[in-house]
Amino acid sequence: MTFERLWPIGFLSLIPIVIIMYLLKEKTEDMKVPSLFLWQEMYRNKEADRPWEKLKHNILLVLQILIILLLTFALMGPGMSLGDSRSENAVIIIDNSASMNTLLSDNKTRLQLAKERAAELIKTYSDDTAFTIIESSDKATMLLSNSSDKMAAIGKVRGIEATNLAGDCSHAVTMAEGMAAADVSVVVFTDSSVTFKNLTGKIYDLSGNPSNLSVDYVTSGYKDDKTVVIAGVTNYSDKEVTTDINVYGDGKIVFIGNETIAPHETKNLFYEGIDFKGTVVAVEINEKDDLKQDNIRYFVNTESNEKKVLLVTEQNLYLEKAVALNKGIDLYKTADTQGFDTFKNQGYSLFIFDGLMPDSMPAEQNLMFVGCDTKEVKEFGIEPVGEYERVKLSNVYGGGQASFMVSKTYLYRCPVWATPIFLSNEVETDTKSPLCAGFIGKQGGISICVIGFDFHSSDFPLSMEFPMLIFGLTGEMASTEVLSDTNIEAGGNINVYARDVDNITIKNPEGKRFTEEANMLKFSATESLGLYEVKAGTEEAVFSVNFPVSESEAGVQSSVINSSNTEVVVATNTNILDFTWIFVELAMLVLAVEWIIYIRQ
Amino acid sequence: MVYDDTFTTEFYESLKKQRLMLKMHLAAGLNGGRKSNSKGSSVEFSDFREYILGDDIRRIDWNAYGRFDKFFVKLFMEEREGIFRVFVDASESMTFGTPLKSVVAKRQAGLYAYSILDNSDRLILYEKYARNMLSHTEYAGKQGFSKAIDALSRTDFSGDFDLFSAIRHQEIKSRGVSIIISDFYTHDLEETLKYLTAKKQEIILIQTLSKEEENPEILDSVRLLDSEILNPSMKDGLRATGSHQLKKNYKKQYDSFIRNIEAVARHYNAKYIRLIDGIPQ
Numbered sequence: 001m002t003f004e005r006l007w008p009i010g011f012l013s014l015i016p017i018v019i020i021m022y023l024l025k026e027k028t029e030d031m032k033v034p035s036l037f038l039w040q041e042m043y044r045n046k047e048a049d050r051p052w053e054k055l056k057h058n059i060l061l062v063l064q065i066l067i068i069l070l071l072t073f074a075l076m077g078p079g080m081s082l083g084d085s086r087s088e089n090a091v092i093i094i095d096n097s098a099s100m101n102t103l104l105s106d107n108k109t110r111l112q113l114a115k116e117r118a119a120e121l122i123k124t125y126s127d128d129t130a131f132t133i134i135e136s137s138d139k140a141t142m143l144l145s146n147s148s149d150k151m152a153a154i155g156k157v158r159g160i161e162a163t164n165l166a167g168d169c170s171h172a173v174t175m176a177e178g179m180a181a182a183d184v185s186v187v188v189f190t191d192s193s194v195t196f197k198n199l200t201g202k203i204y205d206l207s208g209n210p211s212n213l214s215v216d217y218v219t220s221g222y223k224d225d226k227t228v229v230i231a232g233v234t235n236y237s238d239k240e241v242t243t244d245i246n247v248y249g250d251g252k253i254v255f256i257g258n259e260t261i262a263p264h265e266t267k268n269l270f271y272e273g274i275d276f277k278g279t280v281v282a283v284e285i286n287e288k289d290d291l292k293q294d295n296i297r298y299f300v301n302t303e304s305n306e307k308k309v310l311l312v313t314e315q316n317l318y319l320e321k322a323v324a325l326n327k328g329i330d331l332y333k334t335a336d337t338q339g340f341d342t343f344k345n346q347g348y349s350l351f352i353f354d355g356l357m358p359d360s361m362p363a364e365q366n367l368m369f370v371g372c373d374t375k376e377v378k379e380f381g382i383e384p385v386g387e388y389e390r391v392k393l394s395n396v397y398g399g400g401q402a403s404f405m406v407s408k409t410y411l412y413r414c415p416v417w418a419t420p421i422f423l424s425n426e427v428e429t430d431t432k433s434p435l436c437a438g439f440i441g442k443q444g445g446i447s448i449c450v451i452g453f454d455f456h457s458s459d460f461p462l463s464m465e466f467p468m469l470i471f472g473l474t475g476e477m478a479s480t481e482v483l484s485d486t487n488i489e490a491g492g493n494i495n496v497y498a499r500d501v502d503n504i505t506i507k508n509p510e511g512k513r514f515t516e517e518a519n520m521l522k523f524s525a526t527e528s529l530g531l532y533e534v535k536a537g538t539e540e541a542v543f544s545v546n547f548p549v550s551e552s553e554a555g556v557q558s559s560v561i562n563s564s565n566t567e568v569v570v571a572t573n574t575n576i577l578d579f580t581w582i583f584v585e586l587a588m589l590v591l592a593v594e595w596i597i598y599i600r601q
Numbered sequence: 602m603v604y605d606d607t608f609t610t611e612f613y614e615s616l617k618k619q620r621l622m623l624k625m626h627l628a629a630g631l632n633g634g635r636k637s638n639s640k641g642s643s644v645e646f647s648d649f650r651e652y653i654l655g656d657d658i659r660r661i662d663w664n665a666y667g668r669f670d671k672f673f674v675k676l677f678m679e680e681r682e683g684i685f686r687v688f689v690d691a692s693e694s695m696t697f698g699t700p701l702k703s704v705v706a707k708r709q710a711g712l713y714a715y716s717i718l719d720n721s722d723r724l725i726l727y728e729k730y731a732r733n734m735l736s737h738t739e740y741a742g743k744q745g746f747s748k749a750i751d752a753l754s755r756t757d758f759s760g761d762f763d764l765f766s767a768i769r770h771q772e773i774k775s776r777g778v779s780i781i782i783s784d785f786y787t788h789d790l791e792e793t794l795k796y797l798t799a800k801k802q803e804i805i806l807i808q809t810l811s812k813e814e815e816n817p818e819i820l821d822s823v824r825l826l827d828s829e830i831l832n833p834s835m836k837d838g839l840r841a842t843g844s845h846q847l848k849k850n851y852k853k854q855y856d857s858f859i860r861n862i863e864a865v866a867r868h869y870n871a872k873y874i875r876l877i878d879g880i881p882q
Contacts, residue, residue, distance in 0.1 A: 029823050029824070030833075030838070031819070031824065031825055032826050033697075033817070033826070033827065033828065034694035034695075034696075034697040034786070035786040035827055036825060036838075037858075038786075038814075038858055039825055039841070039851070041854050041858070042850050043839060058842070059844075
C-alpha cells in the first residue's frame with residue numbers, strides 16, 4: 001500500500017492526549033455501600049484499584065483511539081498501485097501549454113488531471129527511482145533533476161501552473177533524449193502529438209472529447225466613417241452550435257450578432273456599419289464551452305494613426321524589413337529620385353534616401369539619408385568631414401552598445417542641433433572630438449537623420465540592435481506609434497519605443513506594472529491575455545495579447561511513434577486503487593458502535 | 602408503645618396468617634427443647650421455672666413460694682416451653698435497601714416473637730449494648746409481645762456492630778432455638794454456629810439483603826465506601842470502574858458468598874432463609 005501524503009501522521013499525537021484525559025478524569029464519586037465485604041473478597045484476586053485499570057476496561061477509549069487511527073490513515077491517502085513501474089530513471093513531462101486549460105470531465109482541466117495522474121504514477125515507482133520532472137509549453141523547464149525523493153517529485157508536479165502559451169512537449173522530449181541515461185522511462189502527459197525517437201516512453205492522452213468554439217482572428221477598419229469588423233470563429237465540437245457573438249468597442253458592446261456554425265467549421269463573420277470610432281475592438285463568443293480563454297479576441301486598430309513613409313532605394317532588404325516592423329508606418333518604395341518637390345501634398349511623413357539623392361530636396365517632410373554623400377545638401381549643413389575606410393563604429397543611440405566594423409563610411413562632426421547615432425574611433429584633428437557616422441536632430445522644423453554608410457558594408461544589420469535602431473529612428477522621425485506591434489499572441493515579444501524620455505511603463509491586464517528606465521524596450525512578459533497599457537513619456541498606447549490559435553484545437557493528433565516501446569494510454573484511468581473510502585467507512589462504523597455503547601451505558 | 606412505621610397495620614394483619622405458616626416451620630424438625638410437641642391432658646409434673654410477667658397465675662406453685670419467697674410456675678411434661686433466642690444485627694449495613702434491611706429484620710423478629718409468644722414459648726430478645734456486647738430481655742405470654750415490639754422499634758441500627766463476636770460472648774445455659782437475623786457480612790459465621798451448636802442451640806439463619814447488593818449498578822469510576830466506617834479518609838474505600846467484567850466478577854463473588862452460607866448452614870443443620878428486599882428467595 002502507498003500513501004499519498006504523510007503529514008496526517010501528526011494527528012496520531014492526539015492519542016496520548018486522549019489517554020491522558022481519561023487518566024486525569026478524576027471524577028470518581030464516592031459511593032456508600034452496605035459493606036465492602038464482598039468487594040474486598042473480589043479485589044483480593046484482582047488488582048483493580050490501579051489507575052490504568054480504567055483504561056483496560058474502558059471500551060470507549062479504545063474505540064476513540066481506533067477512530068483517530070482510521071481517520072489519520074484515510075487522510076494519508078492510502079492506495080495500492082495497479083501499475084507496473086520498475087525503471088531506475090523516470091522522466092515525467094507535463095504539457096502546460098494553453099490547450100491544457102481545456103475542461104474535461106469532473107470539471108477538471110487537462111492540466112489538473114495530468115498532475116493528478118502524474119502524482120499517482122510517481123507513487124507506483126520503486127523507492128530508488130530517480131525522478132526528473134519537466135514542464136513544457138513554449139519552452140521546456142526542468143523542475144527536478146534525478147531525485148529519488150518521491151514527495152519532492154509529487155510536490156513539483158503539483159506546483160506546475162497553467163499558461164496561455166503555445167507549445168507542446170517536443171522541447172521536453174528532446175531534453176529527455178539528451179539525458180541518455182540507462183533504463184530511462186519517459187512519461188508524457190499531453191494533449192498533442194509527441195514523437196519519440198530513441199526512448200522507451202508512454203504518452204498519457206489527455207485529449208478527451210471536449211466541446212470548444214474559438215475566435216481565431218479579428219480585424220477592423222473604417223468604411224464611410226463607420227467601423228467594419230471581420231472575425232473568424234471555429235467550431236471544434238461534433239455538433240452544430242448556434243450562439244450570440246458580442247462585438248465590443250473600447251470595452252462596450254457595440255454590436256451583437258447571432259451565428260450558427262457547423263461542426264468542425266470555421267465561419268467568417270463580417271459586420272459593417274458599426275457606429276464606433278475607437279481603437280480597441282473585441283469579438284466574444286457568448287457561449288460556455290470547455291476552453292473559455294479562446295472565446296474572446298482583441299484587435300487594436302492603428303489604421304487612423306499610420307504614417308506614410310517613402311523609401312527611395314534600388315534594393316535594401318535589411319532596411320525595408322526593418323522599417324516595415326513599425327506597424328504605424330505605411331511603407332512605400334521607389335527608385336525614382338525625380339520630382340520630390342511635388343510630393344508635399346501626398347501625405348508622406350518621411351523620405352528615406354538609401355544611397356540615392358533626390359534631384360530636388362523636399363521642403364516639408366522629414367528626411368533620412370543612409371549611405372549618401374550629403375555634401376550637396378546645403379540646406380541643413382550636413383557636409384561630411386570625409387569618407388573613411390575600415391572604421392570601427394559604436395551604436396550609441398537609445399542605449400545601444402553594439403560595436404562593429406564598416407568597410408566604408410562618411411564621418412561627420414555631429415551638428416550642435418543633433419544627437420550622435422554612431423561614434424567612430426576617428427577624431428577631429430582640431431578639437432580631438434570623435435567623429436560620428438550618424439546623427440539625428442531637428443533643423444528648421446524638419447527632422448533630419450544622417451547615416452554615413454550603406455548597411456551592406458557592415459554586419460550591423462545582423463545585430464539585434466539593428467531593427468530596434470531603425471524602428472526607433474523611423475518612429476521618431478515619422479512620429480508613429482511607440483509599439484512595434486499592437487496585436488500578438490501570448491508569449492510573443494513587443495518592442496516599445498519612447499521618443500523623448502528614458503522611461504517606459506507597461507501595465508498588464510491584471511494590473512501589474514513593469515517599468516524600464518530606457519527609451520527602448522523589448523517586452524516579453526506577455527503571458528496574460530487581454531489589453532496592455534503602455535506609457536512612454538507623454539505618449540500612451542495599447543496592445544492586445546490573445547490566445548494562441550494553434551492551441552484552440554483539442555485532441556491528440558495521430559501520434560507519430562518511431563519507437564516500438566511507446567504506448568498511448570487514456571489518462572482518465574487511474575493507476576491507483578484508492579483505499580481512502582474504506583478507512584473512512586470503517587471510522588464511521590466504529591463511531592456508530594461507540595455511540596451505541598455510550599447510549600447503553 | 603413506641604411509634605415505628607416498621608410495624609404497620611398491614612404487619613399486624615398479616616401476623617395471624619403468617620403465624621400459622623411460621624408455626625409449621627418452627628414445628629418441623631425443631632422441638633424447641635421440648636420433650637414433646639404435643640400438648641396432651643397429662644398432668645405429669647416436669648419442672649419448675651421462675652415466674653415471669655404474663656404467665657398464668659394458676660400455675661404458680663404456692664409451696665415453692667412459701668419456701669423460697671419467690672414465684673415459680675410448674676411445668677408439665679407436655680407443656681415444657683421452648684426457649685427462642687432472637688439476635689438482630691443492628692449494624693449500619695442494615696440501613697440499606699428498599700425496604701430497609703433493618704425494617705425487614707425487625708418485622709421478621711416481630712413475626713417470630715408473635716408466633717413464639719402465642720405458642721407460650723419463651724422469647725429472649727437480644728439487643729445491642731456496645732460494639733461487641735449484647736443485652737437481653739425475656740418475654741412470655743401474649744402480653745410480652747407488645748413489649749417485644751417496643752424493644753424492636755427502639756433498636757438503633759448504626760455503627761460497625763459485630764453481632765457474631767457478641768453472640769460468642771453470650772452465656773447460654775439452656776438448649777433452645779437461636780434465630781439470627783443479619784446480612785451475614787462476616788468471616789465468623791462458622792465459628793458462631795459452632796459455638797451455638799455446642800450450646801445445644803438449634804439454629805435458624807435469616808439473611809436479609811437488598812437488590813443493590815445482589816446486583817450493584819456502577820456506571821462510572823467510583824470510590825466504594827463501607828457504610829460502617831464513620832469518617833472515611835482518602836485511603837479508605839476501593840476504586841471501581843463500571844464495566845461488564847466488574848459486574849461479572851462481583852456476581853461470581855456474591856454467588857460464592859451465598860453458597861458458602863448454605864454450606865455452613867447445612868453443616869450445622871441450621872435452617873437458612875434468604876430475603877431480598879423482604880421477599881423470600
